[in-house]
Amino acid sequence: MNQLYLPNYNLPATLLGGQSFSWDEINGYFYGFTQDKLIKLKRVNDYINWQTYPENDDLEFVTKYLQTSYDFDTKINKINKDKHISAAIKQSAGLRILKQDFELTTLFFILSAFKNIKGIRHSVRKLSKQFGEKIVVDGMDFYLFPKTEVIANATEEELRETSIGYRAKFLKRTSQILLEQNLNTTIELMNEEEARKVLKSLPGIADKVADCVLTFSLGFSTTTPLDVWAKRVLTDLYGLDPKMSYTAMREWLNNYFDNNSALAGQYLFEYIRKQGRLEV
DNA sequence: TCTCAGGGGCGAT
DNA sequence: ATCGCCCCTGAG
Numbered sequence: 105m106n107q108l109y110l111p112n113y114n115l116p117a118t119l120l121g122g123q124s125f126s127w128d129e130i131n132g133y134f135y136g137f138t139q140d141k142l143i144k145l146k147r148v149n150d151y152i153n154w155q156t157y158p159e160n161d162d163l164e165f166v167t168k169y170l171q172t173s174y175d176f177d178t179k180i181n182k183i184n185k186d187k188h189i190s191a192a193i194k195q196s197a198g199l200r201i202l203k204q205d206f207e208l209t210t211l212f213f214i215l216s217a218f219k220n221i222k223g224i225r226h227s228v229r230k231l232s233k234q235f236g237e238k239i240v241v242d243g244m245d246f247y248l249f250p251k252t253e254v255i256a257n258a259t260e261e262e263l264r265e266t267s268i269g270y271r272a273k274f275l276k277r278t279s280q281i282l283l284e285q286n287l288n289t290t291i292e293l294m295n296e297e298e299a300r301k302v303l304k305s306l307p308g309i310a311d312k313v314a315d316c317v318l319t320f321s322l323g324f325s326t327t328t329p330l331d332v333w334a335k336r337v338l339t340d341l342y343g344l345d346p347k348m349s350y351t352a353m354r355e356w357l358n359n360y361f362d363n364n365s366a367l368a369g370q371y372l373f374e375y376i377r378k379q380g381r382l383e384v
Numbered sequence: 385t386c387t388c389a390g391g392g393g394c395g396a397t
Numbered sequence: 398a399t400c401g402c403c404c405c406t407g408a409g
Contacts, residue, residue, distance in 0.1 A: 122391055213391085220390040223406055269404025274393080310393050331391030349398090373391075 105146070105153035106161060108172060114198030115147055121374050122221055123202050123320045125212055125228045126249060135241070137232065139208050139249045141165070142239050157241050171203050171323075176367070179325070183361045183368045188341045192375035199374060201366055202320055206288050207252045207279075209321035214274050214308040216316070230266040231255075255279040274308025281306055296324045311350045319366045326358050328369025337372045 119127040119134055127136035134145040142157040143166065152170075156162040167173065184190055204212075215231075216224045228249065235250035235258060255263070256279035263272035282288065291299050299322055303314040315329035328334065330353055338344040338353055348356070358365035 214393095216390095217392040218390060218403085219392090219405080220407075222408095223390070226406075264404085267405055270393090270402090271404080308393065312392060316391075329391065332389090333391065377391085 105144070105155045106163070106166075107148075107151045107153055108167070108170075109150060110152045110170070110172060111150040112177060112198045113147075113152060113170065113172075113200055114196065115145060115152065117196045117199040117374060118202060119145075121199070121370075122377070123370070124204060125216075125221070125225045126232075130244070133242075135244075135246060137236075137239075137246055137248045138205055139236075139251050142241055142246050142248065143169070144241065157239060168203055171200060174200075176200050179364050179367050180371075183364045183371075185361075188337070188375075189361075189368060189371060192371040195378070196371055196374045199371060201325075201370060203323050204321045206291060206317070206321050207282055208249055209317050210278065210282065210303070210306070210309070211249070211252070211255065211275060213313040213316040213320075214278055215268060215271055216313065217271055217274075217308065227266065227268050227271075231263075231268070234262075234266050252279045252282055256283055271308065277307040278309070291322065296327060299324075300327075311354075315354070319369075325366040326363045327354060328357060328365040330354055330357075330369075331373070333377050334369055334373050337376050341372075341376075 115134055116129065119136060124136065126138070127134055132146060136143045141159065141162070144155045146153045154166050156165060180193055184193055212228065215227045219227065232247035232249050235254050236247040239246050239248060255275055258276065260272050260276055263276060268275065287302065291302060294302065296318060299318060300314050303309050303317055304311070312329050312331055315327050318324045318327050319329060330350060335353065338357065339346045344353060344356065357369060361368040
């Protein structure tokens with residue numbers, strides 16, 4: 105396998121949390137699928153060993169996906185300004201933010217609506233097994249996430265067979281729009297507000313899912329998704345009024361963490377998610 | 385078996 | 398801005 109020197113990169117916290125839903129740990133290796141490849145990773149001391157399939161040695165993809173050239177530690181030192189975030193950083197040391205494919209991330213988080221992480225992972229695998237290409241690696245069968253055009257061309261009834269419920273309609277319609285508008289190439293050129301506006305115009309995407317795509321695919325460090333857990337952090341730990349609007353909360357968080365709310369939000373999310381509701 | 389809540393979004397009001 | 402509804406699943 106190929107190697108990258110990444111001593112502080114926490115693979116399980118980064119891959120198995122709420123950013124991506126296609127990773128599994130099998131026999132000490134992490135296997136994750138996208139719409140066109142399977143990635144295999146393993147930590148060995150200060151290195152991450154890696155390989156891609158079916159095309160091997162796709163260094164450009166792996167370094168972009170893992171954001172290996174991004175200086176996370178400097179940013180983490182900047183946001184470490186109170187006891188809550190400090191405990192969160194300590195708990196998930198080495199947690200990073202991924203930069204995933206745009207269409208895949210958009211479809212992932214349309215599926216996420218009103219489901220927990222386990223449920224999202226289940227839906228993703230069911231869709232992949234039903235509509236995705238099979239790829240055999242290390243003697244095991246993996247299924248790639250279905251191509252956007254396959255979802256766009258499936259019927260709503262077919263999609264509903266994967267028990268994604270009312271999300272089937274949103275998944276299909278957004279897939280069609282993604283292809284028609286060729287958003288994959290144009291959205292990369294937009295600033296945060298432009299991209300947010302376009303995302304929220306898609307079926308099944310409002311504030312929260314838009315922020316997931318902005319944060320986990322488009323690389324904006326100045327926003328973060330506020331789900332029920334993140335809102336609990338803000339109200340229970342930071343004393344915000346639960347009646348504050350979504351946008352007001354998001355802007356408060358980004359302001360408080362000096363334009364690094366993506367990282368702060370992710371650490372706090374993992375922190376409170378593992379502890380359950382905190383009594384203060 | 386039943387209840388509850390889960391990294392929400394839509395449409396009507 | 399708020400509310401009922403959407404569909405399914407794992408946890409308790």
